[in-house]
Amino acid sequence: MSLARMIQSAMVWLVASFYGSIMLVIMTLSAIRRGPRAFFGYKVRQDRPKCLDDPDLGTHGYVRLESSGLRFHYVAAGERDKPLMLCLHGFPECWYSWRHQLKEFRNSYRVVAPDLRGYGETESPQPFGYRGWPNFSMPHLTNDVRELIAALGYSSCTLVAHDWGGMVAWNFAIDHPDLVDKLIVMNIPHPGIFAKYLTTHFSQFRRSWYMFLFQLPWLPETLVKSFDFEMITDTFKGKEMGCRCSDAITDEDIEAFKYTFARPGANISGAINYYRASRKTPPRSYRGMKVTCPTLMIWGDQDGALEVGLTEGTDKFVPDFTLKVVPGASHWVQQDQPEVVIGIMRDWLKE
Incomplete structure (x- = not known):
């Protein structure tokens, strides 16, 4: 390890x-004020929320990837002979965050929304817990996408992604340009921009506190599970990070996301290990980070975690680049204002 890397x-x-x-x-202080039983009293959810089995969203399927041996869960809508639209979710979500897109684009695409590695019904590689972070490095995550496309019977796709799924999508489009026909990313910057922006904008550094907290062992898992996964409720409905449209996320939607991490056998560490691996592995060089396919970036300008300024300079890495800012939308833009996002996607895809 170099001296610079050790200092970092x-x-x-x-x-x-x-x-x-x-x-x-x-x-x-919270445990004292509300009681230890409430703090540690999260419940394992035995019953699936009905919304996860809504037939209008598509059919559930499973595929086992060759290199990792992991069984991936996905929901697919649309005929198999249509082109593939692959949708990658973020944290703390699951395939269900693409429920609006699954219904909207099924007539034109085979829309597939998987649970990413370590999420929901997709398996998490061993070892579990903090020690498993090396299995969530970017090469593992992009290889999952490569094998998913092939396992679904396709040679390329329109790749749609948000948050952590967007970071995987950026890297995948850089490394596998032949497998991505078009790229749509939402509220996640190009990897060549984020690290530099973080070190030159203290306001963004302050907003990114959780990325550093998640580097620690056991504490992040305890925080996420405390008060029956209250953090998930605050994430989607809270004042700072939550959706700006009051009816965008229902109580049943919240239960669907909580079920992702509280179902029997769930492993919350898998999702957190994405953050750990991102800080523990050497960053890639800025050289060779061009994205050659047509790319659309959609950004909710009321994002409580990532500033709109992170969109600036993306065209240096993406020659065929389109940016659409959604006024009044939160970080969860495709759920906060689904009609607006779908309209932007539809018009751009037609072009």
């Missing part, structure tokens, strides 16, 4: 420890 790792751990100390105090 030390700084990440220093910042992570700082936020971890603050969060420990907050969690302890």
Whole structure:
């Protein structure tokens, strides 16, 4: 490991420890105020929310990938002879975050929304827990997409992605340009922009506190599960991060996302290990990070986690680039204002 890399790792751990100390105090005070039983009293959800089995969203399927041996779960809508639209979700979500797109584009595409590695009904590689972070490095994640496309019977796709799924999609489009016909990313910057922006904009550095906190062992898992996964409720409906349209996320939708992490046998560490692996593996070089396929970026300008400024400079990496900002939409743009996002997608895909 180079000296620069050692210094960077030390700084990440220093910042992570700082936020971890603050969060420990907050969690302890919350446990005292509301009671230890409430703090640790999350429930394992035996029954699936009915919305996850809505036949209008498509049919459930499973495929086992060759290299990893992991069984992937997905929901697919549309005829098999139509071109593939592959939709990758973010954190803390699952395939269900694409429910509006599954219904809308099924007439033109074979729309497939998988649970990513370690999420929902898709298996998580062993070892579980903090020690399993090496299995969530970007090469593993992009290879999952490559094998998924082939396992579904296609040679390429229109790739649609949001948040962490968007980061996987960016890297996949860079490494496998022949497998991506068109790319649509939502509220996630190009990887060549994010690291530099983080170090030059303190406001974004402050917003990214959770990315550093998630580097620590066991504490992030405890935080996410505390008060029966209250963090998930706050994420989608809270003042800072939540959807701006009050009726965008229903109580049943919240239960669907909680079920992802609280179903029998669920492993919350898998989702958190995406963040751990991103900070523990060397960053890729800025060279050779061009995306050659036509690319649409959709960005909700009320994102509580990622600033709109992260969109600037994307055209340096993407020659055929279109940016559409959705006023008044949160980080969860495709769920917050689905009609607007679908309209943008439809018009751009026609072009």
